[in-house]
Amino acid sequence: MKGRRHDRTMGRSSTFNILMYSHDTYGLGHIRRTMAIASHLRAPDVNILILTGSPIAGRFAFPDQIDFVRIPGMIKKTNEEYLPLSIKINPRHALDIRKNIISATTKTFRPHLFIVDKEPLGLKKEVLSTLQWLKRCLPDTRTVLGLRDIMDDADTIRSAWAKKGIYDVLAALYTEIWVYGIQEFYDPIVEYEIPGTVSQKMVFTGYIPRKVPNPEEIRKEKRRHCLAEREPLVVVTTGGGGDGYPVMDAFLSMLESFGTPVPFRSILITGPFMPKKQRTDVHRRARTVGVRCFHFYRQMEKVLAAADLVISMGGYNTLCEILSQKTLPLIIPRETPRREQLIRAERFHAHGIAEYIPWNALTPVVLREKVLHLLAHPRCREAAIDRFTMTGFEVMRQRLNVFRSAS
Numbered sequence: 001m002k003g004r005r006h007d008r009t010m011g012r013s014s015t016f017n018i019l020m021y022s023h024d025t026y027g028l029g030h031i032r033r034t035m036a037i038a039s040h041l042r043a044p045d046v047n048i049l050i051l052t053g054s055p056i057a058g059r060f061a062f063p064d065q066i067d068f069v070r071i072p073g074m075i076k077k078t079n080e081e082y083l084p085l086s087i088k089i090n091p092r093h094a095l096d097i098r099k100n101i102i103s104a105t106t107k108t109f110r111p112h113l114f115i116v117d118k119e120p121l122g123l124k125k126e127v128l129s130t131l132q133w134l135k136r137c138l139p140d141t142r143t144v145l146g147l148r149d150i151m152d153d154a155d156t157i158r159s160a161w162a163k164k165g166i167y168d169v170l171a172a173l174y175t176e177i178w179v180y181g182i183q184e185f186y187d188p189i190v191e192y193e194i195p196g197t198v199s200q201k202m203v204f205t206g207y208i209p210r211k212v213p214n215p216e217e218i219r220k221e222k223r224r225h226c227l228a229e230r231e232p233l234v235v236v237t238t239g240g241g242g243d244g245y246p247v248m249d250a251f252l253s254m255l256e257s258f259g260t261p262v263p264f265r266s267i268l269i270t271g272p273f274m275p276k277k278q279r280t281d282v283h284r285r286a287r288t289v290g291v292r293c294f295h296f297y298r299q300m301e302k303v304l305a306a307a308d309l310v311i312s313m314g315g316y317n318t319l320c321e322i323l324s325q326k327t328l329p330l331i332i333p334r335e336t337p338r339r340e341q342l343i344r345a346e347r348f349h350a351h352g353i354a355e356y357i358p359w360n361a362l363t364p365v366v367l368r369e370k371v372l373h374l375l376a377h378p379r380c381r382e383a384a385i386d387r388f389t390m391t392g393f394e395v396m397r398q399r400l401n402v403f404r405s406a407s
Contacts, residue, residue: 019111024054040393149181154191206391210324221306232264235307241271245278254364331356352384
């Protein structure tokens with residue numbers, strides 16, 4: 001034991017090493033959440049290394065003492081089949097490369113804390129052998145599974161976790177499970193039938209806040225997109241954008257059908273993963289109706305803070321970003337291949353925080369009515385939004401301090 005501890009800290013005895021894993025098969029959510037957590041756990045004596053499959057990780061600015069290791073990207077074809085995102089290689093070989101990089105990085109970095117995002121086993125069990133190695137060879141390393149508030153509907157998660165042996169893995173290989181949500185909003189212990197041996201490891205951190213611009217930055221952003229600061233600003237974002245075209249199409253159809261001057265300004269952010277043909281269509285139609293359109297926005301917090309209303313699909317990270325700015329959200333949640341966005345929209349609506357339109361009810365007419373109503377009556381949600389607090393970073397830092405004091 002002493003030899004292993006000495007090996008891990010040799011040459012960097014004053015640092016605490018955190019390794020974070022984010023499989024990132026699709027979209028922006030995982031890498032944005034991982035980056036946000038890393039940025040708030042860093043300290044002068046903390047090193048953070050992120051293992052990620054995100055093809056856009058390099059677009060983010062990494063603060064001092066945070067870096068990333070890029071593993072080959074994969075994209076989901078079906079629930080069980082993944083294909084290489086860019087390179088033309090046998091999927092099994094691509095997964096073997098990912099697994100070997102994860103293992104080699106862990107053995108070299110020798111983390112004091114290993115945080116796994118969302119997938120307990122990693123993509124196609126690629127993290128399982130690393131978790132087993134840590135338990136066997138670095139038993140002092142704390143292992144944490146980070147879960148968003150809602151994974152999917154209860155029946156789907158119960159069935160999948162039972163089939164894959166997830167409950168046993170959570171009991172045997174994880175020190176703690178951090179749930180990035182509020183238990184009163186959605187309780188996975190009840191919904192997913194978490195056994196007592198696992199539920200006692202669960203820490204509800206609350207939602208994860210995002211950077212909030214100062215008032216002058218918000219005013220500058222508003223002036224950048226509006227002729228006058230008093231003009232309402234509506235922002236439409238579909239996260240990564242891979243499945244966001246129907247939302248953009250409905251919004252543009254709404255603008256195209258206005259018989260009178262549109263009483264608000266609009267910004268569309270398609271996301272970098274929207275298929276090129278769809279993205280081209282959105283940009284062309286946006287120019288026709290005089291709307292600004294971006295495929296990626298580096299400082300989302302500024303444009304979300306400047307907005308009077310943000311239309312999104314209700315992904316975890318997008319909602320955290322919107323509500324951090326105390327901005328009014330309108331959710332249009334997808335219902336396939338997972339129901340987590342719909343469930344989140346329903347729960348937030350029940351608590352008075354967000355309005356939503358069911359996916360099969362989305363039409364330009366319904367969207368117009370909802371947008372105009374929310375812009376005319378913002379106070380119907382403002383009080384609940386003002387009471388909505390985000391404690392995620394505070395609780396995570398508390399847990400980190402506990403881990404460090406026990407090291």
